[in-house]
Amino acid sequence: MKVGIIGCGAIANIIASNMVPEKNGINIKYFFDKDIERAENLASFAGGVAVINLEDMLDDVDLVLECASPDSVKLLAPKILEKGIDMIIMSIGAFMDKNFHDETYELAKRNNAHIHLPSGAIVGLDGIKAVADFGLKEITLVTRKSPKSLGMDIDTTEILFEGKASEAVKEFPLNINVAATISS
Numbered sequence: 695m696k697v698g699i700i701g702c703g704a705i706a707n708i709i710a711s712n713m714v715p716e717k718n719g720i721n722i723k724y725f726f727d728k729d730i731e732r733a734e735n736l737a738s739f740a741g742g743v744a745v746i747n748l749e750d751m752l753d754d755v756d757l758v759l760e761c762a763s764p765d766s767v768k769l770l771a772p773k774i775l776e777k778g779i780d781m782i783i784m785s786i787g788a789f790m791d792k793n794f795h796d797e798t799y800e801l802a803k804r805n806n807a808h809i810h811l812p813s814g815a816i817v818g819l820d821g822i823k824a825v826a827d828f829g830l831k832e833i834t835l836v837t838r839k840s841p842k843s844l845g846m847d848i849d850t851t852e853i854l855f856e857g858k859a860s861e862a863v864k865e866f867p868l869n870i871n872v873a874a875t876i877s878s
């Protein structure tokens with residue numbers, strides 16, 4: 695299977711470093727990033743090809759792995775799905791916009807493309823899914839992050855946000871994947 699990656703940052707580096715094509719037949723061939731230097735660095739490390747335009751990979755991939763940002767999902771996912779190409783989407787927060795969620799899933803369905811959302815850090819997501827149809831109305835999620843990962847230089851514990859996942863995604867677009875996954 696030939697794969698193209700959008701976003702060549704931390705997650706893409708971990709995935710590309712741990713991929714063993716001989717074992718699983720997955721060939722991460724194309725690397726796209728709005729910062730072309732990042733795409734070139736990862737492509738050269740992984741033995742792939744850096745592309746300047748997303749379109750340059752779309753005729754040759756079976757799957758696109760997004761690991762860039764919620765904004766990139768909104769901008770690029772429609773172009774990929776309308777070609778019938780499957781996607782793994784890491785920036786699940788993009789789907790907290792219900793209109794975008796519904797339109798994107800409809801587009802995927804029309805073009806026979808699949809959207810895969812990784813369970814990420816959530817243990818027991820299958821259990822939550824199983825009870826969701828039996829009256830589960832609300833889940834309380836407590837998220838703790840290191841201040842550094844939020845760009846803060848403090849050494850005390852602070853509550854930064856209390857509220858709905860759909861509101862949290864606006865404040866912390868890169869840190870809300872767990873809440874977004876549970877919500878959807």
Ligand SMILES: NC(=O)c1ccc[n+]([C@@H]2O[C@H](COP(=O)([O-])OP(=O)(O)OC[C@H]3O[C@@H](n4cnc5c(N)ncnc54)[C@H](O)[C@@H]3O)[C@@H](O)[C@H]2O)c1
Pocket residue numbers: 700701702703704705706726727728729732761762763764765766769783784785786812813814815867868869870871872
């Ligand atoms: N679902 C999960 O379990 C899970 C886990 C970790 C991270 N994530 C998500 O994955 C995404 C990437 O995380 P990361 O830690 O690798 O971030 P990162 O900042 O290290 O890397 C993101 C890369 O994407 C590029 N990028 C951003 N917007 C782009 C666009 N519109 N077009 C092309 N390239 C673009 C950036 O230049 C950067 O190189 C984030 O949205 C994060 O929230 C999801």
